[in-house]
Amino acid sequence: MTKTIILGAGLAGLSAGRCLQAQGHEVHIIDKGRGVGGRLATRRLGGARLDHGAQFFTTRGELFTETVAQAVEAGAVSEWCRGFAEHDGYPRYRGTDGMTSLAKWMATGLDMQLGVEVDRIETVEGQVQLLAANGDPIAHAEQAVVTAPIPQMLQLFDRGNVRPDAELDSALRGTSYFATLALLAVVDGKPNIDEPGGMQFDDGPFTFIADNKRKGISDVRALTFHAEHDYSLRRFDDDPDQVHAELIDQAAPWIGDATFVESQLKKWRYAGPVTPLPKPTYLVEQDGTRIALAGDAFAGPKVEGAFRSGHAAASALL
Numbered sequence: 514m515t516k517t518i519i520l521g522a523g524l525a526g527l528s529a530g531r532c533l534q535a536q537g538h539e540v541h542i543i544d545k546g547r548g549v550g551g552r553l554a555t556r557r558l559g560g561a562r563l564d565h566g567a568q569f570f571t572t573r574g575e576l577f578t579e580t581v582a583q584a585v586e587a588g589a590v591s592e593w594c595r596g597f598a599e600h601d602g603y604p605r606y607r608g609t610d611g612m613t614s615l616a617k618w619m620a621t622g623l624d625m626q627l628g629v630e631v632d633r634i635e636t637v638e639g640q641v642q643l644l645a646a647n648g649d650p651i652a653h654a655e656q657a658v659v660t661a662p663i664p665q666m667l668q669l670f671d672r673g674n675v676r677p678d679a680e681l682d683s684a685l686r687g688t689s690y691f692a693t694l695a696l697l698a699v700v701d702g703k704p705n706i707d708e709p710g711g712m713q714f715d716d717g718p719f720t721f722i723a724d725n726k727r728k729g730i731s732d733v734r735a736l737t738f739h740a741e742h743d744y745s746l747r748r749f750d751d752d753p754d755q756v757h758a759e760l761i762d763q764a765a766p767w768i769g770d771a772t773f774v775e776s777q778l779k780k781w782r783y784a785g786p787v788t789p790l791p792k793p794t795y796l797v798e799q800d801g802t803r804i805a806l807a808g809d810a811f812a813g814p815k816v817e818g819a820f821r822s823g824h825a826a827a828s829a830l831l
């Protein structure tokens with residue numbers, strides 16, 4: 514039985530894992546996070562539950578639409594709305610208990626090693642090896658899927674001995690990401706947030722604001738504010754207390770008469786690729802091994818893009 518190691522239990526890694534396992538491959542997924550989901554991230558604050566990464570997702574392609582229909586049937590996912598400012602007829606989905614519900618459902622039955630950070634990737638005599646910072650081996654197999662955001666992927670390759678060809682290497686190094694600073698706030702009272710509990714903006718200080726209670730994932734009122742990309746990049750490494758206070762000020766019009774109970778700043782350095790690469794996956798072949806590259810940077814900066822890329826990576830390895 515062919516064994517494949519998958520680095521990353523985000524949507525791309527889980528999608529690749531499901532596809533390979535369904536075709537009879539042995540799959541082992543490794544992630545540094547305590548839970549699955551990557552940028553599909555749900556956390557608790559006070560008594561509330563908040564999504565602080567991806568807020569919702571849509572389905573366009575047949576395969577993702579089918580998978581999401583199964584997740585809906587299993588109770589992991591449900592429709593949130595059909596548009597925010599205006600209805601366009603396309604369902605926007607949410608995880609039933611937050612966005613990680615989709616990832617948890619997809620992870621069912623997959624062999625998973627969580628809380629393990631890979632420092633570098635090496636190939637030697639037909640084996641891909643994942644190594645820890647102290648040089649200890651974490652896992653090895655004849656092939657691998659790597660789904661870390663590209664700058665992190667390149668670090669893993671550079672510290673090890675994986676060398677994509679010159680054209681791919683230059684495309685990878687030329688891929689930049691936008692950042693997102695998120696303000697998470699538990700509030701008391703009724704904020705100024707329109708139905709259905711989500712507001713999307715093309716300009717202004719925030720790109721998205723969610724009321725996680727109205728979204729249906731939190732019993733306690735809690736809001737997520739995603740700061741716009743230029744601000745997020747500019748202020749990313751500045752004093753977090755100052756940035757936190759600034760975001761609280763900027764949130765005032767939507768807080769309205771409600772009051773802050775507790776709040777937190779969350780930072781996403783690699784929130785999404787500015788310009789995704791043209792193909793959903795690329796193969797690096799060396800020392801008799803195959804390494805498929807996947808993630809939202811290869812098929813679009815969205816949940817469905819990550820899913821599609823993971824599936825393409827798995828198909829390339831079958």
Ligand SMILES: Cc1cc2nc3c(=O)[nH]c(=O)nc-3n(C[C@H](O)[C@H](O)[C@H](O)COP(=O)(O)OP(=O)(O)OC[C@H]3O[C@@H](n4cnc5c(N)ncnc54)[C@H](O)[C@@H]3O)c2cc1C
Nearest residue numbers: 521523524525545551552567568631661808809815816819
């Ligand atoms: C703030 C924000 C808002 C968003 N909003 C939306 C939205 O509303 N709708 C939408 O469709 N998309 C949205 N997205 C994008 C969506 O979340 C991503 O496109 C998708 O989740 C990416 O999945 P992925 O598997 O490619 O990467 P990730 O989810 O990042 O998975 C990569 C995994 O690799 C692991 N990893 C990395 N390095 C290592 C290492 N060295 N060792 C071990 N593990 C490692 C990470 O822990 C992570 O779990 C948003 C993203 C952010 C950040």
